[in-house]
Amino acid sequence: MASIARDTSRDRRIEDVTNLYLIHPAARALVPVAIRLGISANAVSCIGLAIGAGAAWCFYHWQSPLLATIGFALAIVWLIADGLDGMVARATGTASPLGRVMDGICDHGVFALIYVALALSIGTVEGWLLAVGAGVAHAVQSSLYEAERARFHRRVKGDSGEAKPVRTRNPLERLYDFVAGSLDRAAARFDRALRQRPALAVAYGRRAAPAMKAMALLSANMRVLAIWLACLAGDPQLFWWWEILPLTIIAASTILWHRRVEAMTAGLHIAENQLRP
Known part of the structure; x- marks a missing residue:
């Protein structure tokens, strides 16, 4: 299998330590695996949403420190998937406006599930x-x-934003x-x-x-x-x-x-x- 170029889309100067030393390294390590298995970036986003739903279920039982901690661990796995989908899209040349919207929906969806779970538990x-x-x-x-x-x-790459990115007519993308x-x-x-x-x-x-x-x-x-x-x-x-x-x-x-x-x-x-x- 051909080597995959290192993802340079993020500037290390503005990343927090969790991204630098945990989330992004773990996601980069999984890129070859996802490509070898033929898992698309959108599929990674959906898998991340499912993992996030598991985290929400655990946070629903936040009174248990153990389940709250398991929820936290699952949320970290979701964050890794959230970084992985973009890396897979860039590595395979499949980045698209629809994928960007889908990534955003899944990201907000995980937090929405967690918020609803917590609100239901508080009642x-x-x-x-x-x-x-x-x-x-x-x-x-x-x-x-x-x-x-x-x-x-x-x-920082010298791009003044003169060239506008391709957009779809998706109403959610337009709102975003x-x-x-x-x-x-x-x-x-x-x-x-x-x-x-x-x-x-x-x-x-x-x-x-x-x-x-x-x-x-x-x-x-x-x-x-x-x-x-x-x-x-x-x-x-x-x-x-x-x-x-x-x-x-x-x-x-x-x-x-x-x-x-x-x-x-x-x-x-x-x-x-x-x-x-």
Whole structure:
């Protein structure tokens, strides 16, 4: 079997330690296995959804520390599958807009199952209201986080975003892109500067990496960890409050930090142009 090129789609500077040393290495190790068995990226997404459903069942019994911990372990396996599907798609050249939507649906589906399981186990109106509120906050935060990550990854490669990705007419994809792209206008100034001077990518990457690293607190990995810790603490609702309040503040502050980095880097470009004779 031909060797598979190392996946370089993610910049290590902005990944958290769980991705660097557990999730991504495990997923990379499974890529040859998935290809050899003929398992498609979409099939991996569906397998991950099934594993996530198992985690949700375990979290339903969060009063048992053992089952909560098994749920956490299954959630880690789901996270590995979540990384694996994209790697398989890139390794086999089968990445597609539909696959991107399917991956997003499965990701949000796992958390929806966990939220419903926890709300059912708590069984109060307040619990359901918290679950819905946290779910909405999660959806918005995650969409914005993934959009910021995608923006960073293309920019450090010198891509100003001039070429628009292929889209389908899928309404779910359009809704996802509407939320994820809501900050495009605010970020457009730097893209225009990058288009004029691609060398800005280096300075941008160096300055933006700390903001993006901090934004990793919004990742699925950190949410899964927070769910487990809240269950062990005896109150899963603590996780929902964490999403509604602190994570919203983290999302807003890191996005503003990213915009400031863009403005500073683009401003240096403008100042240099003005100094030229």
